[in-house]
Amino acid sequence: APLAILISGRGSNMASLLEAARAADCPYEVVLVASNNPDAPGLAFARDAGIATFAHSHKGLARADFDAIIDAELRKAGARYVALAGYMRILSEGFVAGWAGRMVNIHPSLLPLYKGLDTHGRAIAAGDAEGGCSVHLVTAELDDGEVIAQARVPIRPGDTAETLADRVLIEEHRLYPEALAAYIRDHG
């Protein structure tokens, strides 16, 4: 199935999705990487990998107007699924409705815990024994849609938000392609 990936920054999860797409039995092919940040390092990575990219700054645009620009690009590229990968924009309801059941996100916490930012710092401050990441369907509510897969890691004494983020990120890179592929196989 044709997949578009939305990024805002580094794009390491995007890279893991691109890497997995090289396998002959992968059920998705990446048709576009799009960003609200023209300087996102992940865009250059995608371009070098031969993937079509689109970038348009959201600055100065109403949220719905910006989302309509992205939506038009996704449809022009023929995307059937959308994967958010470090996409740091709240999405408008209209955009989300247009991709209901076909847009997923990866979030660096064990949802429903710690929606939003600073997930690792909050997990450590709470004294949690485990952190992790979740792949979930995207709804209009931030980090709130149905969870389709999770991975857990231990939180160790002396962990900082950075050391925990590094440990979780390894799991993100494994979990996201696997969960997305399984979801697309089930949903066509």
Ligand code: GRF
């Ligand atoms: C990841 O931790 C992701 O879970 C979160 O933002 C980070 C993005 O990293 N939503 P990258 O751009 O994929 O490297």
